[in-house]
Amino acid sequence: MIETYSSITPLIAVLLPVAAALLVLLTGERFRNLRDSWSTIAALVMVAVVASMLPDVLDGRVPQTTIIEISPGIDIMLRADSAGMIFALLASSLWVLASVYAVGYMRAEHEHKQTRFFVAYALSLGAAAGVAFSANLLTFVLFYELLTLVTFPLVTHRETEAAIVAGRKYLTYTLSGGLMLIGGTAWVHMLGIDGTFVAGGLMADESISKATAWGLLALLMVGVGVKSAVMPLHGWLPSAMVAPTPVSALLHAVAVVKAGVFGVVRMIVFVFGAELLREMDAWQVIAVLAAATLLIGSMLALRHDNLKRRLAYSTISHLSYIVLGVALLGPIALTGALLHIVGHGVTKITLFFVAGAINAHTHKENVSQLDGIGRQMPITMGAFTLAALSMAGVPPFVLFTSKFYLGWGAAEVDQQIFMVVYLVSGVLAAGYLFPVVYRAFGKRSPDHVAYSEADMRMVVPLAITGILALVLGIVPNLPFSFFDLASEVARTAFDQGIPITGGAQ
Amino acid sequence: MIDEIAARFPYWASGVLIAVGLYGMIGKRSLVKKLIGMNIFQSAIILFFIAGSMRDGATLPILLIEDGHILTPVDPELYVNPLPHVLMLTAIVVSVAITGVALAFLIRIYREYQDLDEESLLKKVR
């Protein structure tokens, strides 16, 4: 089935962004263009490195690196399994685009302390890769905490009063979550259980009392729940929108929050396992919380006029799509959830890219200010439209595909009610996004100034991601075999095959 | 009852002195009195040790030796335990050293502030 072999590649993937950060730091402000290129170069190399492991992983041969024994009996170990590959590929490929975008944005906004920004940005990717490839609980905790740490300067970048408050909130939430994780991990080890992730649950064969299991579940799930913005742990996300948009785009649509839901996947699928959770009936609690977050998040999104806030609540909602999918404990639902990680990442980043481009170029922040902007920035708003269609779950966009699997997955485990939840949310998504499109293209602009497209460095990436949202829907295995990876995870977790509907490969 | 106390008199005295010493250190405002309290406290402990080394009817722990012959009886039961005495010499030295340093402190403080009362000193130094 799955065979691991020793390889240094996962470690290289994690260290690459760190090296990039170092280069950025050393290059500094004087050689700005060189400095800013390091990120993109590193991102491209990182994608290549991670992708190089893909053929082996698909074959069932998983590269693994043991770095050091850090506590008696526990190693820091990296393993590029299918689930990790999904996250790592997503993060690194989006980093390529985001790094270009970030340069455009930062220059357009004349942001200060750009060196610090790019250093932290790169380090975040390194931490994210570490999270993706963690092979056991302690390694996961390590990179999770590091991720919190390196994203902090990004959240507080602008150094305004609001930014600092948001940063404190961010830290309080995420550090507390981290402490829960530490507690849970210590407990697992004290029970004598090895913390290495196993598809199907590392606790599956152990005999644990119900009380212990619930305690562990509470600790570990809250720990990852904070970064997944499951209600009521979501408070940090909307305020974090005060950060510059490249931060919101990559980190709070992709790296940090996806690390959170990835953590949920790890916990549910690789730590507890479906059987145990079914015995405990615990999945119902998680599912209900997720469903609630799903709906409430979408509803709150309708209320906010500030575009980034709206997108923030949309993110909160969609993260729970994933959590719910995982909590349903079915292979099809799991596949859908994993696909949604990818799809949502691509789609949401597009939306944020657009918001940032508009903001940088026209200083507009609110939806109500966007009348007629579509005519002036057609490519930008075109991408937004593509993404909006995807978010609403319109075929053949990627989020339709993932929602399809999610809904089907709900049916598979006889929880049709959640199918309904998904559908309703899709309608709500249309509700908070389509009006933007309509206003942008349908109405006249009240401004006297005629805007052109924003800086190309911003527009090109967002166009690419927008198109990707469509392409991935039609051909989910392009370019990185995401679908195959997802089904691989589901298969090993549940020992079942996943039917493929349409689509190439 | 009186017998009991009488028999263990040194120990009781030691306890009382410890209490007195502690009171002095904490309850008194004058720095000098605190120091005296500390001295009392330490002396009490030394007293305790010495008391502990006593034995009924025992005598000084000195052997008389002449020409290689030991003149006094060698039974250890007849002698007062010398080890605590030795230790207490050390303890006394320590106490003296501490007191010396403390007095040096007090002299410095007095030179600067002309006052050795804790509360008024606190105000002056603020």
Place this chain on the structure above:
Amino acid sequence: MLAALIVPVVARLRYELGFILALAGVGLSAAASIWSLVYVLDNGTMHYNLGGWAPPVGIEYVVDLISAFVAVIVTSVATLVIIGTRRWADREAGDRLGSFYGLVMLLITGLVGMVVTGDLFNLFVFLEISSLAAYALVFLGGGRAMLAGFRYLILGSVGGSFYMLGVGFLYFSTGTLNMGEMKDILTDDATARSVQAGAAFIFAGLGLKMALVPMHLWLPDAYTFAPSSVNTLIAPIMTKVGAYAMIRMFLSVFPDGYLKDVVPIGDALLVLGLIGIIFGSVAAMSQKDIRRMLAYSSISQLALIAVGVGLGTPLGLVAALLHIMNHAVMKATLFMAAASVRFTSGITQVADFTGLGRRMPFTMGAFTLGALAMVGIPPATGFFSKWYAVQAGIESSQWIVVAVVLVSSLLTAVYLFRILESAYLHPLQPEPSHGHDVPDGFGETEQELALEAQAREAPLDMAIPTVVLGLSTVVLGVLNAVIVINILEPGIV
């Protein structure tokens, strides 16, 4: 091992070249400690009888894994600190530099002596030696330091006397002062009330030296007002040796389990420790002077060590011992950074740390590393002592320990991150800089640039030790398994 004791004493001479001798003294001591550690790792415990008199008549020196470990920590940290605070010592001791270093050497002698001795009374002697030196060193600060030093003297002597009293009780019950022998004797019969009383007094005395709540009153003032060259030295190492002494009691003097079942010392330590952790962190949050903040923080961390000891399990002791190392390194880093800051700009209040991240990048960088370690971010060392402590708590089903340790991390983050925030995030001017600033892309205004021209990093001989200490917090963290497996776990048997 013996060299570790003698050299510092010999170096106590009244010279202007005091620094060089002091450095030599402590450096040699450190080297000797390291050599001892290696020796013990290879060959097992070292024994040495002073003057050739075997116990119980004579005084025996014992160096086992744990003693060597603590000795290495104490002397290495001291070496770095002495290098780093040379300029402060110059400034603060002036023409009495010779005596100053003499006192420092006495301090170190005392501490190392405490670590290597195998005799209970000998420990008292060395304890008082180091304490006296410390009282005098604190006193040198003048002003409030004089009062702080006096109070330290009084309270410290009480502690020492209590310890001595406890030893007295034990001696009269067992007839020996040798630690190893005492354990054998007590194992046979340890029910006497006097032994229990003795144990109580010993721990009371050591607890006071360790600033265990509620016996901590001397510490905040002493750490705050002492000269910078002094508090940087004392804070990381002095209280640790007191903690070491406690652990030594647990391991080598009292029979296993005695301190839990017969006399509830373990529980007392546990409870007082837990209270201390919370109290220290909470008190630290409201402090305005950084030295006082670090002082209360130290109380909190020492309490953590007490909790580890109080749990009494091997895992708990590992956590405590590791934290001795960790806290020594972390606190040394933080105090060195604070001393550097005070040296270059006279700043002591947290509120004045604004913008220091830019002006003193290396110093504040090291401070950041230390702070992150204190909060417990992996892979820095602080994380691991908390990790083991949490595990020990779970193992003993003392959930409150788990909760308190984890919460304390959060509290620590609050007071330390405030400093980091102000150092890195607030610009050097009162107005925060927004995005649309001077178009040179830097975003700095003229005012900022002018201030920056005045700014200077600490001199090299201060900055380097600070950075070394800071980096150690990470390096030692990564290597902690090596330390635990090879030194601590075998040492506890």
